[in-house]
Every structure is written in structure tokens, then in C-alpha cells.
Amino acid sequence: MSRKILFLFIFSCFSLFCKAQVTVDLSIDTLLIRVGEQTKLHLQVSMDAGASYDFPQFTDTIVAGVECLEESKPVITELNDGKRLLVSKDYLVTSFDSGHYYLPPLEVLVDQKAYQSRQSLSLKVFSVDVNLSKPNEFFGPKDVMNAPFAWEDWSLVFWLSIFLIPILCVCFYLIIRYRDNKPIIRHIKVAPKLPPHQKAMNEITAIKSEKKWAPEDSKEYYTKLTDTLRNYIKERYGFNAMEMTSAEIIERLTLEPDEQAMDELRELFQTSDLVKFAKYNALVNENDRNLVNAVDFINKTKVEVDPAELNKKQELTIEEKRSRTVKLSLLGGIIILSLLSIFILIYIVVELYELCF
Amino acid sequence: MAEAIDIRELNERIERHSSFVTNLVTGMNQQIIGQKHLIESLLIGLLSDGHVLLEGVPGLAKTKAIKTLASLIDAQFSRIQFTPDLLPADIIGTMIYSQQDGDFISKKGPIFANFVLADEINRAPAKVQSALLEAMQERQVTIGNETFPLPKPFLVLATQNPIEQEGTYPLPEAQVDRFMLKVVIDYPKLEEEKLIIRQNISGKESEVRPILRTNDIIDAREIVRQVYIDEKIEQYIADIVFATRYPEKYNLKELKDYISFGGSPRASINLALAARAYAFIKRRGYVIPEDVRAVAHDVLRHRIGLSYEAEASNVTSEEIISRILNSVEVP
Numbered sequence: 001m002s003r004k005i006l007f008l009f010i011f012s013c014f015s016l017f018c019k020a021q022v023t024v025d026l027s028i029d030t031l032l033i034r035v036g037e038q039t040k041l042h043l044q045v046s047m048d049a050g051a052s053y054d055f056p057q058f059t060d061t062i063v064a065g066v067e068c069l070e071e072s073k074p075v076i077t078e079l080n081d082g083k084r085l086l087v088s089k090d091y092l093v094t095s096f097d098s099g100h101y102y103l104p105p106l107e108v109l110v111d112q113k114a115y116q117s118r119q120s121l122s123l124k125v126f127s128v129d130v131n132l133s134k135p136n137e138f139f140g141p142k143d144v145m146n147a148p149f150a151w152e153d154w155s156l157v158f159w160l161s162i163f164l165i166p167i168l169c170v171c172f173y174l175i176i177r178y179r180d181n182k183p184i185i186r187h188i189k190v191a192p193k194l195p196p197h198q199k200a201m202n203e204i205t206a207i208k209s210e211k212k213w214a215p216e217d218s219k220e221y222y223t224k225l226t227d228t229l230r231n232y233i234k235e236r237y238g239f240n241a242m243e244m245t246s247a248e249i250i251e252r253l254t255l256e257p258d259e260q261a262m263d264e265l266r267e268l269f270q271t272s273d274l275v276k277f278a279k280y281n282a283l284v285n286e287n288d289r290n291l292v293n294a295v296d297f298i299n300k301t302k303v304e305v306d307p308a309e310l311n312k313k314q315e316l317t318i319e320e321k322r323s324r325t326v327k328l329s330l331l332g333g334i335i336i337l338s339l340l341s342i343f344i345l346i347y348i349v350v351e352l353y354e355l356c357f
Numbered sequence: 358m359a360e361a362i363d364i365r366e367l368n369e370r371i372e373r374h375s376s377f378v379t380n381l382v383t384g385m386n387q388q389i390i391g392q393k394h395l396i397e398s399l400l401i402g403l404l405s406d407g408h409v410l411l412e413g414v415p416g417l418a419k420t421k422a423i424k425t426l427a428s429l430i431d432a433q434f435s436r437i438q439f440t441p442d443l444l445p446a447d448i449i450g451t452m453i454y455s456q457q458d459g460d461f462i463s464k465k466g467p468i469f470a471n472f473v474l475a476d477e478i479n480r481a482p483a484k485v486q487s488a489l490l491e492a493m494q495e496r497q498v499t500i501g502n503e504t505f506p507l508p509k510p511f512l513v514l515a516t517q518n519p520i521e522q523e524g525t526y527p528l529p530e531a532q533v534d535r536f537m538l539k540v541v542i543d544y545p546k547l548e549e550e551k552l553i554i555r556q557n558i559s560g561k562e563s564e565v566r567p568i569l570r571t572n573d574i575i576d577a578r579e580i581v582r583q584v585y586i587d588e589k590i591e592q593y594i595a596d597i598v599f600a601t602r603y604p605e606k607y608n609l610k611e612l613k614d615y616i617s618f619g620g621s622p623r624a625s626i627n628l629a630l631a632a633r634a635y636a637f638i639k640r641r642g643y644v645i646p647e648d649v650r651a652v653a654h655d656v657l658r659h660r661i662g663l664s665y666e667a668e669a670s671n672v673t674s675e676e677i678i679s680r681i682l683n684s685v686e687v688p
Contacts, residue, residue, distance in 0.1 A: 240683065243684060246647075247647050276587065277585075277587045277644065277645050278643035279587070279643075
């Protein structure tokens, strides 16, 4: 009986021991490195699932002379259908002094209990061979390497900058319009288009008022008179009279029913050709007659425009007065756009600062 | 009013001296049916001392027109048939050894005449065509070390078949630019065709007798030189020629790609000279824009270089000139 009790006690103790088994292993990629070269320490702990763990953390060195550059995050692997866990962590180490370093066993806390790795390691750091007889082969330290340009880093800043320009322009425009007390969209006041005959008559009145009757002014007088008539013909009949000769214009107007008007026009063009191209000095009464002929031709061939249509056009083109609503909307637009542009500008500046420094 | 009298006086003088124009045209019309434009162009060349190039398919009376004009004037006439094996010496002459003198003497070629008909000029290679360059521009010919002046008046009237025809060589730009006018001859109208048939099958050959002396031509040229060109017309001519060079400045941007090179200053000069001769033919002592437009096609068509784009788009120099004339403002 007492044997059975002893056996049960030993078995229970063994089971308890087995349940609490934690193993810590430490390994290294290479035991030999050159000065400044890097290698990885692998710390691995095997424990039951559900147990808490805490790996050692090195802020500077592991031992004097061996620096820890980087720690990886623990990697967890489940074993035995999730009953056991294998947690591993890597440490990137280096050394800048040659020599032989002893790396003691590392300690891991599992359920607040410390377990040491089963292995201790040694790291041999050796310097680079230097041929002292050839000092020319020594090179100074290299410059800090610039990070390669990546468009992804800059694209947002770039597009925001592009977007900011039109916003600022619109903002500026709105401020100007607001300051000048004008509506957002400028209403261009279109002068009422005069009918061709009225335009020509105005020009003829202007020519008449200039009183260029002197012989030396005849050329200018007839040039203006014929240009007025050719412009009138162009607008009234719709062909390019300005690029046609007198004979060609007369030929195009042969269908005009008023023969007298055509004869007068022909006479006018003949005289003007003589004055313009043959140094002919027309007499004062000739000038008068041709002016009257021009007026007669215009009056006989003019097409009256419906006055109602002209008035309608004028009404449409009258500048609208601004309302209070328009003014408020202008102010609102300015505030929104200003805020938006300020926000974008700040964002761009911050991003640029981060990218550059 | 004094200047006005000058023009009137000039008009009267032109009226007196241009009577031969009617006789020449009548004489030409007896031999050539229709082709009014061809006859006018030959007269322009004759009066403004400019060489004329006639282009057209065979059988359009190009050679006959020139021969008739030469026959109507009492002057030396020679005809050179351009062939692929022609040599420059066959045109201008050469140095030959005289056994009698024991020295080389110059043997003048057929170019030494008042009227030279260069028939089918584009059948000869460029080397032979270039033999005419000095004669046409300088009115002189150099044989060996000696330079001989050509008789006055001296006029080259050349004919050519369209370039597309087989066995032809295109004229070099420098050569073609020396022709004042390039006249393109078209087929006669239906009624004219019937008259041509009637005239040619009757078997009656009407004799052409000279009605003019060379001195009359020289005198007429003197009068033509006095025809007044106003600065407005000069501006108009300059605008037209400039539009061939820089069409974009005349709202003709679409023509820019079609023109590889525009008219040279020689084009402006010839346009003014031809317009003046045209005014003379029309019995006028001054040039008007109609005169410029009437001769613009003949003066400019061979002076506008077409680009590959133009050729690919089937745009011709005729169309380009018409577009320019319709776009440049008339004074």
C-alpha cells in the first residue's frame, strides 16, 4: 500500500514538473564578424500556452563592446495543437572594437519567473587587414547616403500645391470683386449692334465733319469713303468686299435692281480709283457729288432692322444690380476658400518639412 | 491739277503708242483661235522685257503662238528644240579652230536672236537648261573668255509639257524664277474647238507678215516704264508676296504647312512690271489693283514651293494664290 502511495506521489510530482517545463535557447548567425559588421542573435523560448513572457530589452549594449541595434517583434508558433508555444525574438548586434566577447546566457521571464538560456555564446570581432605600406589606399568615411526619390512621397504635396493655385486665384478674384462692390460674374455691357447702313452713315458724317477737301487730302478722303462703302457692302450683302477690287464689287452687285444707285456707285469707284492710284485731284463739287452718291446708295439699298429687336437686345445687356444675397455669398465664398487654402498650405508646409528634414 | 494733267497726257501717249497692240492681237487671233489669256501674257512678256514659260499638254498651239508672235515682229527668231542629248554649246555656241586664221574663233549659237523659242525646255537635262541662265538674266553670253551682248529686244519664250509626263526633267528653281510669267494653257472651249477644226481642214494657210519693228517694241517698253504705280499698289504687291512667305500674318495660318518657300523679291519686281504692262495693254497710264490680280497667278505660280503636305493634300499653287488674293485687303 505504501508503495502505491509513493508511486502516486512521484508520478504527481513528475507531472507537475512536466507541465511547468520552460526551455530557453540562444543562437547566433555567425560567431565571426568584422568590425562594424552585423549579425543576429536568436532567442527562443518554449512554454505552455497561456503563460506570460517577457524578453530582455537592450537599450544600448548587450555586453561591453557588443551593441544591440534593433530588436524584432516576438514571433509566436503554436505546437502540440496549441498546447505549447514557441516564442522567438531576434536581436541585431554589432561591434566596433575587435576582440573576443563573451555573451552570457540571456534571461526570459515566464509567468514572472526567470529562465536562463541554456547556451552562452562567444563572438569574435576582428579588424580589417590594412596594408600600412600603401597609405594611398585608405579612404575616408563615406557621406551619408541620400534616400532615393520616391514620387509617392511627393505626389500629394505636389497635387495639393497645384490645387492651391486656382483656389488662391479665385479667392483673390472674389476679394477684388467684393472690394469693388461688383457681382461675381462680370456682365459685359454689349453696345447695341448698329445696322450696317446706320454704321456707314455715322462714318460718312465723320468724314464730312473732317472737311478734307484740299487736293492733298483727296486720297485720304476717297480711301475713307470707299472703305466705308466696302464695309457697308460686306455687312449688307455678306461677301468680302474689302478683299475685292472695284470692278469685282460692281460685278457682284449686278443683280441689284436699282440701276441708278449702281451707276452712282460705279462713278464713285471710278473717281476713287483715279484719286487713289492715278494722282487725280478731284474737284470740290466732285467730292460733294460722290459723298451724296454714297449716301444715296446706302439709303437705296439699306435693310431696315426691326426696332423692337434692337430694344430687346439692349434690355438684355443692362448691368444687373447686386443684391444683399450676392454680397453675402461672396463673403461666404471668400471665407471658405481662405480657410481651405490656409489648411492646405499648412498641410503642405508640414509635409515638406517632414520630407526634407 | 498739274499732276492730273500728267496722267491724262500719259494716257493720251499710251493711246497713241499702244495702237500696235490691237494689230498684234488681231494678227495673233488670225492664227490662234481663243487662248486670249495666252496672247495677253505673251504681250506682257514682250512689253515688260520678261521671259515667258508656257505649260500645257501637247497640241494646244504653244509653239504656234510663239512662232506667230515672232513672225508678226520683224526680228531675228530662232527655235531650239530641247532634247535629252542637247549640249550647252548647242545653245550658246562654242569655240572652233579656224585653219584659215590658225586660231580659235567663236561660233555663236542660236541664242543670238531677238526671240528664242526654247521648245519643250524640260526635255533637256538641268545642265543644258542652266546654259540659259546668264543669257536670260544678264542679256549676255560668255563663250570661252569672250562675253557677247545679246540683241535687243531679247526674249526667251519657252514651252514645256507638264512634269508628270514621261521623259521630262523639272526646271531648277533658279532657272524657273528667271521666267517672269508661267502661263498654264488650258483646252479651248467647244465653240473654239469647232473653229480650230474648220480653220485647219480648209487647207488655206494664211501668211503672217511682220507688222512691227524691233524699235517699236523698244519704244513701247519706254512708255510702259512710265506707267504710274502708286505706293498703295506697291503696298498691295508687297502684301501679296509677303503672304506667300508668311501666310500666318495674313490670317492664312492653314497655308503655312503647304508652302515650303514663298515668292522672292524678283516675284515682287515682276508682279509690278507685269501689272504695268497689263495696264498699258488696257490703255491706262496707271496701275489699279485689277491689273495686279490679273497677272498674279502667272507671276507667282512657279515661285511658290509646295511642301509634301500640300502634295499629299492635293493643294496646288493656284489654290494658294487664289486664297491669298481673296484674303489680302485691296487698297
